[in-house]
């Protein structure tokens with residue numbers, strides 16, 4: 001059909017560009033939007049298509065210039081809209097895909113985005129391999145990293161108070177809170193008083209397939225006055241330079257990319273694809289880090305004075321893993337005599353640990369990763385109506401019959417009218 005420029009003045013939103021990121025078993029399509037998108041989608045067969053409707057959206061994009069990956073998505077085009085003001089985008093596909101759509105809020109250098117992950121349904125998506133290995137309803141894994149240790153004492157406050165001791169105490173308490181929460185599990189990166197290289201810390205988190213790394217530190221300053229806590233996240237510049245460095249190390253590629261690396265190694269475009277994959281996980285993990293950090297700040301504000309009222313982006317050694325969401329919590333200033341004393345008390349350490357735990361748990365309850373106990377708890381519910389089979393319900397919610405059965409512990413495909421089913425979340 002003819003492309004009509006729907007540049008109507010009342011369109012609230014604008015589709016500014018479309019980016020296509022191929023990977024071995026999925027393709028990510030990113031819509032760059034002027035505002036938060038309001039959207040819906042559905043799939044069509046014969047030929048296979050994924051249709052995305054963007055409400056109150058206009059665009060000036062020349063769709064013929066968009067390069068599709070050719071593997072899963074052969075073409076990106078528009079189609080006549082179901083109603084005035086809606087922009088309908090059609091992805092032409094080589095085979096059916098499992099689509100996962102989610103909006104991302106602005107993170108420099110990007111603005112509002114709508115992400116469409118099209119997973120090849122012929123093979124299990126690599127993104128869920130780790131979860132499948134761990135089984136359904138897995139625990140969310142939090143790597144708790146007590147800063148410093150061994151011959152590295154960290155800062156030393158008045159009264160010979162060692163940062164490495166305080167961070168370990170708070171970390172142990174935090175881990176206990178995490179382990180007492182059903183659906184969450186803590187991994188202590190450092191369990192005693194020994195030195196661990198900063199690089200090794202994120203490696204431990206990666207080995208354990210942690211969903212989040214929380215590093216605990218106490219601040220210090222040359223003057224005794226400053227006090228209060230703060231929460232830090234990886235800066236975009238640091239993330240980019242780390243990725244650049246990783247790209248130079250071939251063995252890093254396979255470690256980071258898991259099974260995908262084997263496929264990539266056999267192609268000439270290894271570096272390009274590896275970079276694209278890292279960009280994707282970076283994109284997501286940075287958004288997650290920021291969101292967790294905000295909730296942790298909110299909870300900490302209730303129990304302690306804060307030095308910074310918002311998460312701060314920084315280029316800190318432990319926050320060097322663009323692939324794992326990571327935050328660094330400075331629990332207070334050990335160089336401030338009053339705060340140093342406070343930080344050494346069990347009751348204050350406990351308050352801090354609990355606040356960090358609460359902020360973290362709140363985040364994962366609000367945005368549970370798929371395949372986790374939290375996701376199963378928050379699942380949407382569907383009441384079976386007359387004429388509905390499991391496969392009808394599965395396709396309606398874009399989930400597989402297998403996932404639907406697993407989530408509901410169904411032994412057979414038989415459902416009865418009025419039965420309430422939990423719908424597993426997409427991603």
Ligand SMILES: [Zn+2]
Pocket residue numbers: 147148154155163217218
């Ligand atoms: Zn420190």
